Amino acid sequence: MQTSFSQAQLADPATASSEKILRACVHCGFCTATCPTYLLLGDELDSPRGRIYLIKDMLEGAKPASPAVVKHIDRCLSCLSCMTTCPSGVHYMHLVDHARAYIESTHRRPLADRLIRALIASVLPYPGRFRLALRAAKLGKPFLPLLRRIPSVGERLAAMLELAANVARARRSQKDARATTGPSAPKARVALLEGCAQPVLKPSINAAAMRLLARAGVEVVTAKGEGCCGALVHHMGRQAQAHALAARNIEAWHAEIERGLDAILITASGCGTTIKDYGFMFRNDRKLAEKAARVSAATKDISEYLVGLDLPAPARPMGLSVAYHSACSMQHGQKITEEPKKLLRAAGFIVKDVAEGHICCGSAGVYNILQPKLAGELRERKVGHIARTRAEVVATGNIGCITQIAKGFADRARAGGTAAPPVLHTVELLDWALGGPIPDGVTPAGSRGA
Ligand code: SF4
Ligand code: SF4
DSSP states (O other): OOEEEEEOHHHHHHHHHHHHHHHHHHHHHGGGGGOHHHHHHHHGGGGGHHHHHHHHHHHHHHHHOOHHHHHHHTTTOOOHHHHHHHTTOOHHHHHHHHHHHHHHHHHOOOOHHHHHHHHHHHHTTOOHHHEEEEEEHHHHHHHHHHHHHHHHHHHHHHHHHHHHHHHHTTTTTOGGGGOOOOOSSOOOEEEEEEOOOOHHTTTTTHHHHHHHHHTTTEEEOOOTTOOSSSSHHHHHTOHHHHHEEEEEEEEHHHHHHHHHEEEEEEOOHHHHHHOOOOOOOHTTTTTTHHHHHHHHHHEEHHHHTTSOOOOOOOSOOOOOOEEOOOOOOHHHHHOOSHHHHHHHHHHTTTTEEOOOTSSSOOOOHHHHHHSSHHHHHHHHHHHHHHHTTTTEEEEEEEEEHHHHHHHHHHHHHHHHHHOOEEEHHHHHHHHHHHOOOOOTTTTSSSBBBO
């Protein structure tokens, strides 16, 4: 694609990077076939190619983002399915990240939009505030029908409350969130991201990961000072906040790298995709560029790391059928497709692939709060495909997908009286197979729990 940026514009590193990306696009349109929003809306402007044109026009003209551009970029899930499909290697993720930051710095959103975004950005990345918000969400549940009637903001607030209440219900037992003792003579030393929303919603995930690692002789540390990776606000274009959160993690993990670290492990693939991109995000930061690159290079999804370990044989015969949902950030963002399935099979599970597996479930960070209608349509589509596998359990590697899919099944169960399969993180199933506690919702016989 031809571009016409001035030399002055190209002096800005973000614009220079986007210009290179734009030039790589050959307008072939292959990406439109695998874009979830194009699939739902059929509008070229809601396809990757259409958005690339809109971004090009906005950046070349150096003009404030128009409401039309904002609408179509906001509808993008950042699922990166287009990057998997593109034959020309167009780095859409970096382009849309730049566009989102540009929008936030040049466009004043309507008040309702500003309020909901400010609420998300000031609550979700901070576990203490998020815990309080979940309690408030429980109290606010009876007001959902009223809330939905408030124009513009009501529907999105209701979506937030519904998701939170659903997860709160799923957390009936935290028995498996017990601390675990590390190996006495460790073979390796890793840092495990504690993060922000996941430990509040489902602490059993990291507890399972720690037990798995301990069984394989790996010492696990939590880097002092680490926290939210910044992904949630990064995808909202809040660059300063995202960079501040990321910078804190880079310093914390770099200190551990200096002490001797084999890997930084992530149990939420949405976070992993962003942390693996810290090197790019801080490429022009004189103080942090090198440290950020080292952190990104050391980062691995938990499944990526576990597959290279000598895990013990399953402690019990499993034989349970598992529908594996590959999160977009796992398959498109990090190109990890086979590892989780390989681990599940080795642990004795029968893995079932889900039709249309490359299409997003609609979670996409906070997309299900900001775009509840589209997210709901994608969730229904995904849950339908999963249900058709008739698997007893659903496994995935991202807390956002767990929340989203569990809500879809819970809605179906309420409407039709059908049982909802437990939706679990892959490591919860692996840990159980290797001697850990039974995950919530699974019964010892393998059938569905309450
Ligand atoms: S990231 Fe996903 S939703 Fe956005 S343009 Fe690409 S395929 Fe479409
Ligand atoms: S597939 Fe790649 S090259 Fe083709 S239109 Fe989409 S982004 Fe451009």
